[in-house]
Amino acid sequence: MAYKKRVHGKEQPHIPFGPFKIRLPFLHYKLEKAELVQAFVMFVVSVSMIPLLEQSLGLPYKVAMAYVFVCGIGFMLPALLGEPVVPGWITPAIPIIILYLSDYPAGPEAIKALVALQLLVAFIFLFLGITGLGGKLANNLPNSLKGGILIGAGIAALLGEIQTGGRLAETPISLVIGSFIAIYLLFSLSFKKLSAKNKVARFLSNAGFVPALLIAVIIGWSFGEYKLPNIEWGINLPAFGEMWNYLPFTIGFPGMGLYIAAIPTAIIAYIIAYGDIVVGTALMDRATKDRDDELVDSNTNRIHIITGIRNLIHAFFAPYPGLSGPIWTAITATVAERYRNGREAMDSIYGGAGTFWIAGFLALFILPLVTIFQPVLPIALSLTLILTGYLCITIGIEQLTTEVERGVAGIMAVTLAVYGAAPGLIAGVVLYIIIEKTSLSRSNKEKNIEKSIEQEIDKVA
Template sequence: MSFYKRREGGEQPYWPFGPFKLRVPFVHYNVEGAEAVQAVVLSVVTISMIPLLQQHLGLPYDVAMAFVIICGICNMIPAFLGTPFIPGWITPAVPLVVIFLGDFEPGPEAIQALVAVQLLVFFIFFILGITKLGSKIVSVIPNSLKAGVVIGAGLAALIGEIGPEGTLGSSPISFIIGGLLTVYFMFSLSFKNLRQKSKIAETISNYGMVPAFIVAIIIGIAVSEYPMPDVEWGIVSPAFGEMWAYLPFSVGFPTLEMFMMAVPTAIIAYIIAYGDIIVGDTLIERVNDIRKDEEIENSIDRVHLITSVRNFIHALFAPYPGLAGPIWTAATATVIERYTFGRKAMDSVYGGAGTFHIANFMALFLLPLVTFFQPVLPIGLSLTLLVTGYLCVQVGMEQVHTNTERGIAGVTAAVLAIHGAAYGLITGIVLYILIEKVSKKSQEDTHSDNLEKKKIG
């Protein structure tokens, strides 16, 4: 039980701190059991970043684990500072960051390149958050370009998993079954209807991606696509002492050329992240209409500032291919879905959001859990990217309304998914100027001429 109690229809209690609203578990909100269980199992997603850190940055396993711990600390910041979102990576940008890092040798050079991307992402979020220009800046980006970026990021995620070197090729049975169960439990209309009739389906729904993850892991081990885990007991000991050798203070900060090369990837990462913010804000608006007992105040400017802080910490102390995103959409949607069942199910949305990453962080230190998940990390990351790809394509398609916009978005998405952020962004801008902007100008001129003729007549 929390120390402070919320009045009916009011905002969850907090301590004001500048633009932030400080909330502490047991003081300002209750700890939620369902979110704690889900977070512990989904720690497989959190630690699934380790293979990317090893492969693309050249980190030893224990140092990569230390980076993951830093990420876990950063992920607890948003709930503490007053946002109802469950944070995560900018997941759709992961394939694009990986493509960008492919131009650099794993080790100091790749670390510097990633620091460049992450510092630029920090700078974008901070400037737009402190000036409150975030929504205005993104609102001027054409729908066709936004859709192309989002769809392209989704396609990059899907291609990476179903391509020749993806998880589909290395562990097809667990990937196909786990993937089908994941999309069925999360997106199927028939399962949503079943949820209303079946307690079992309702329980499965409460735990989001977890049931499909567990099935995929069991199948993967059973059919020998993944080795049997060698479970060890004790507490994880990340190599914090060795970590310093892999930070920009030791390997050096990025050159100006690296910053220039990183600009397109950083811009696209921000556009994707902003799209996630809008999706999350829409979810909050919907539950505000459903739950009248709590008023959820969600400041986009505060989200920008919090996200900038996390990216700054990462850039200096744990450069991360996933970057620091404002929202883990799938996890947030799962928590909000349970929140809609009323105050008895979840007293406050901040209880669900706050509990999730506290439990997730604590799970990172459980050696039996980490060693159990270690052999199956690829399937955890793959199913996350699969969900991300589906959502990106779905959201991107909703952005476009004319055949011209669809054509530009489709070509932009294809170039971006295959050739990376820079070529995709340039393609989208050029196509917009040549096709859509010229077309709009022609329509406006024709409309003006018709009005003039009517006046003369």
């Protein structure tokens, strides 16, 4: 139980520290059982980065695992510093980043290229967060561009799974069944009605993503799509000493040419991550509407600063192909949906978000857990990408209210998904200027004419 209790309708207790609101487990919030259990399964998604670290950077398995531990420390920062979202990678950007790294041989050159990229991404987040431009951007970006970014990121995430040579072709049975179960448990209206009446359904609803992943894993093993695990016992300890040989302090920092080459990919990654911020804000807004007992302060600039700090840590101590993103969409949605069920289901949103990655970090030390899921790492990554795609598309569509906005967003989304974020953004901005701005100007002109006519009628009358 938390030592400090929240007054009804007020913020969860915290320690003010500049732009941050420090919350410690047990002192400022209690650990949530549902997120604790869920994390001991879902931590496997963070471990699923290991194959990419081995292939793209040329890291040995133990060093890649040490990188994952550094990532786990970063995952705990948002809840610690005052943000209620569950952080993750910039997941839809991973295919673009892998393509960027393919220009460099695995080893020191690829690591330097990734360091340059991650430092640039850290700078973008920190600059926009410290100056406050991140919050202004979130508030002032047109609906069509918000929708286009979200829908485009969603399509890109799905395309990576269903295209020729994707994981759908390799493991169709487990991936299709797992995806449908995950979407049904998390978003189905009929299941929500059932969970309100049935205890088993309510238990599955509280478990969130876990049942879908476990069923997908069992199906994958049953149909031979994945190998059975070789379980090892003991404590999983990171190889931090060996990891030092693969960091910029040892292999050298990137030269100016690598920074210049990384600029387009850094901009693309931020644009996609910005879509995650929009998703996270929408999820929090939707969840808090149903809860008048807690005042939730989720600040866009604070999200930017925390994400910048996490990318900075990664750049120096564990350059990561997934980068550090503002939210893990699938799990943030799971926590937010459970939070909507009332204070009895989850006392505070910070308890749910904080518990998840504390438990996820502890799970990394449990060797039997790590080894049992080792053969099925790809299915965990795939389900995350698919749920990310679903949520990005649905929330992106929610941003659009007019026919013109839907047209601009649709073309922007397809361009972004097929050609990348930079061409997609350019297409969206150009279309917004020549279509929406023209429409808005015409609408204002018509309104002025109508107003003048009404004034003349009033004079005559």
